[in-house]
Amino acid sequence: MPALSHVANAAVSGVLTGTVYGLMALGLSAIFGVIRLVNFAHGELMTLAMYVAVVAFQGLALDPFVTMIGAAAVFGALGYALQRGFINRFVGRPEHSQMLLMIALAMILGNALLLGFGPDARNVPTSYQLDSFELGPMLLDKARVYAAGAAVIATSLLAAFFRLTLTGKAIRACADNPIGARVAGLPVAHLYAVTFGLGAASVAVAGCAMVPLIDVTPGLGPGYTLLAFVIVILGGLGSMVGALLGGVVIGVSEALAGVLITPSAKSMVSFGLLVLILLARPQGLMGAARR
Amino acid sequence: MGSVTRRQFGVAAAGTLALSALPRPLRAEAAKLKVGLLLPRSGLQALIGQSCQKGADVAPELLRQRLGVDVELMNADTESNVDTARSRAERLIEQGAHVLVGAFDSGHTSAIAQVAEQRGVPFIVNIAAAPQITEQGYKFVFRNFPPAPEIGRNGLVLLGDIFREAKVEPKTAVFMHVNDTFGQSMAKGVAALLPKVSLPFKLLDTIPYDPAAKDLTVEVSKAKATNAELLLLVCRLNDAIVLRREMVKQRWSPMGVVSPGSPGLYEEQFSKGLGKYADYCITNTVWFNPKNEITHAFAAAFKKRFPKDEFAFHAINASYTFDALLIAADACKRAKTTDRKALADAIRQTNIPATDRVTFGGPIKFNAKGQVEGDASMVIQNLKGKPTVVLPKEYSEGKLVFPMPKVG
Numbered sequence: 001m002p003a004l005s006h007v008a009n010a011a012v013s014g015v016l017t018g019t020v021y022g023l024m025a026l027g028l029s030a031i032f033g034v035i036r037l038v039n040f041a042h043g044e045l046m047t048l049a050m051y052v053a054v055v056a057f058q059g060l061a062l063d064p065f066v067t068m069i070g071a072a073a074v075f076g077a078l079g080y081a082l083q084r085g086f087i088n089r090f091v092g093r094p095e096h097s098q099m100l101l102m103i104a105l106a107m108i109l110g111n112a113l114l115l116g117f118g119p120d121a122r123n124v125p126t127s128y129q130l131d132s133f134e135l136g137p138m139l140l141d142k143a144r145v146y147a148a149g150a151a152v153i154a155t156s157l158l159a160a161f162f163r164l165t166l167t168g169k170a171i172r173a174c175a176d177n178p179i180g181a182r183v184a185g186l187p188v189a190h191l192y193a194v195t196f197g198l199g200a201a202s203v204a205v206a207g208c209a210m211v212p213l214i215d216v217t218p219g220l221g222p223g224y225t226l227l228a229f230v231i232v233i234l235g236g237l238g239s240m241v242g243a244l245l246g247g248v249v250i251g252v253s254e255a256l257a258g259v260l261i262t263p264s265a266k267s268m269v270s271f272g273l274l275v276l277i278l279l280a281r282p283q284g285l286m287g288a289a290r291r
Numbered sequence: 292m293g294s295v296t297r298r299q300f301g302v303a304a305a306g307t308l309a310l311s312a313l314p315r316p317l318r319a320e321a322a323k324l325k326v327g328l329l330l331p332r333s334g335l336q337a338l339i340g341q342s343c344q345k346g347a348d349v350a351p352e353l354l355r356q357r358l359g360v361d362v363e364l365m366n367a368d369t370e371s372n373v374d375t376a377r378s379r380a381e382r383l384i385e386q387g388a389h390v391l392v393g394a395f396d397s398g399h400t401s402a403i404a405q406v407a408e409q410r411g412v413p414f415i416v417n418i419a420a421a422p423q424i425t426e427q428g429y430k431f432v433f434r435n436f437p438p439a440p441e442i443g444r445n446g447l448v449l450l451g452d453i454f455r456e457a458k459v460e461p462k463t464a465v466f467m468h469v470n471d472t473f474g475q476s477m478a479k480g481v482a483a484l485l486p487k488v489s490l491p492f493k494l495l496d497t498i499p500y501d502p503a504a505k506d507l508t509v510e511v512s513k514a515k516a517t518n519a520e521l522l523l524l525v526c527r528l529n530d531a532i533v534l535r536r537e538m539v540k541q542r543w544s545p546m547g548v549v550s551p552g553s554p555g556l557y558e559e560q561f562s563k564g565l566g567k568y569a570d571y572c573i574t575n576t577v578w579f580n581p582k583n584e585i586t587h588a589f590a591a592a593f594k595k596r597f598p599k600d601e602f603a604f605h606a607i608n609a610s611y612t613f614d615a616l617l618i619a620a621d622a623c624k625r626a627k628t629t630d631r632k633a634l635a636d637a638i639r640q641t642n643i644p645a646t647d648r649v650t651f652g653g654p655i656k657f658n659a660k661g662q663v664e665g666d667a668s669m670v671i672q673n674l675k676g677k678p679t680v681v682l683p684k685e686y687s688e689g690k691l692v693f694p695m696p697k698v699g
Contacts, residue, residue, distance in 0.1 A: 006516045013508050119337040121529055123564060130539045130568070141508070141540050214505040215529065219334075258509030259516075263500055264470060266509065 005137035016148040018251020022244035023151035024206035025231035027199035033238025040102035043224030044109035049207025068208035079200025084193035113218035121215035147209035236287025327388030334371025346609025360620040397421035413635040417615035443480035445668035446551025446575035457693035461520035468525035469502040531555030546694035557678035559604035571695035
């Protein structure tokens with residue numbers, strides 16, 4: 001049996017990583033919850049954001065946590081334009097049409113990244129990349145702590161937007177009742193585009209937060225898309241708190257499985273947990289139960 | 292005008308008949324030896340595949356000068372994918388490759404070997420360590436690279452040499468390895484050999500991990516928790532970087548990070564990506580022979596073609612790929628033909644002296660299974676950002692540092 005400090009260290013590390021995962025999944029949850037569009041290009045958008053952070057670091061010596069502010073704004077605008085100008089035409093079309101569109105977008109993005117950056121792994125060697133905070137017997141990776149902090153701030157801002165602003169409330173109204181929203185005169189197409197923009201912005205923040213932790217390659221996208229889906233389903237479709245909680249559950253379960261069983265069992269345990277939770281709560285941890 | 296006698300006519304006719312019956316290359320125009328080269332130039336193993344390719348790119352000119360054989364490379368990218376490797380091999384054969392060379396990855400190599408055997412095309416393995424590649428009874432598959440158990444055995448024996456040279460003996464060790472075909476072969480080899488080789492440490496745990504994992508926090512944490520004095524590591528390149536970085540973050544400083552024979556620690560990207568933290572990591576592995584004249588010629592040609600590359604970073608990949616092409620060209624020279632079956636027969640009779648190969652070992656001679664025996668390993672330590680031979684002493688380029696300085 002490993003030492004308690006070792007288990008605690010792994011658990012805390014899992015919480016920190018899971019928080020960033022949660023932010024990544026948040027964008028997907030918001031997009032699906034409002035627009036009812038499954039964004040299969042989610043992971044590729046995150047990979048693109050990571051490359052933006054790499055380029056900004058290599059070209060302008062900008063720390064990823066500084067880049068994320070600009071990246072969020074740019075991705076938000078691009079996401080708005082993409083949804084308003086293109087994806088919106090597919091809202092209301094059969095699901096397989098939407099699915100193929102987003103998968104095609106994912107493949108175009110992934111291959112464009114491969115063409116543009118090549119297959120070699122890229123890294124952002126920040127000054128704190130290999131440093132750790134020491135808390136008694138525990139060592140907390142500095143980059144991971146900063147990433148989790150950024151994820152918490154971004155999530156809080158997003159939550160505040162949806163709860164406290166008129167636009168946020170209007171978006172929630174669209175999510176609850178799109179027909180009613182149209183009848184009430186809400187600009188639904190604009191609100192959908194804002195939602196996609198916010199989703200893209202949050203994935204940009206998540207990408208910039210992840211880049212000091214892992215090396216970037218063009219092929220990261222599909223893995224992150226799958227992970228985001230798992231977290232969204234686990235946390236409950238359309239629930240922001242659920243997405244964050246789902247991310248933490250995945251992060252912690254992987255970490256503890258690795259320490260208590262074997263590292264090879266990480267994915268097996270986290271996916272097994274997903275199945276168990278869905279059996280007990282099909283709507284996810286924080287999703288609304290179906291009537 | 293003089294007349295032609297019946298005797299003269301008969302001799303001329305016999306000569307013409309004899310010439311037309313002989314294979315093409317004996318005629319005035321020399322045929323090119325088409326070598327289908329299969330390497331992972333993109334995907335997970337791209338960096339290593341590209342390193343092998345550089346060794347191949349230098350080979351044709353050097354082989355023409357030394358053997359008088361004209362080699363034409365037909366390059367194919369396996370994309371670090373086994374299905375792609377198989378289909379590219381078939382395509383190269385359709386396109387007329389006389390011999391195949393490749394493919395670095397054991398899984399890909401096994402797939403290509405099946406195709407080569409079915410199609411009767413000689414396949415010279417440059418680098419691939421899974422023992423089963425030359426245990427299938429194939430007649431057209433040849434390998435000048437030691438199988439994983441042999442690398443592991445040589446690597447473990449050299450551990451004893453390290454401890455004797457440094458006059459320090461770790462009491463405990465933890466073994467981490469990639470969980471792919473190569474890693475599992477090496478793991479089985481180490482598990483079987485460790486009790487037979489007299490080493491002073493006790494193995495506390497064996498931790499497999501996914502070579503594609505982006506985060507090895509849990510794995511390194513588990514290894515650190517054993518409090519082992521030595522880390523034995525079988526790795527690839529990208530995971531080696533992730534793992535070493537994680538060791539620094541977790542302030543884990545064992546006496547040494549030693550690979551009993553795997554890629555990763557001696558690669559350029561490892562040193563460039565980690566800077567000072569790459570130093571003092573050790574790999575006991577096959578290497579080039581720094582004393583052979585052909586090695587100097589190859590290194591000079593490599594430097595001329597790739598002036599920005601440090602040859603030492605491409606030592607294994609480029610050298611073994613070159614030697615595979617050397618074997619092909621040597622066979623072609625002796626067979627005097629590019630006929631695939633004749634080439635395979637000639638390869639079986641290969642006997643290249645130890646002094647005439649770039650890689651370190653005995654003569655290149657294939658046994659009945661198509662395997663060269665007796666390739667030896669050296670102790671390679673990263674010193675000042677460069678992989679350096681430290682043992683055996685008669686070949687050393689630098690002084691062994693063990694235990695390694697602590698980090699953090």
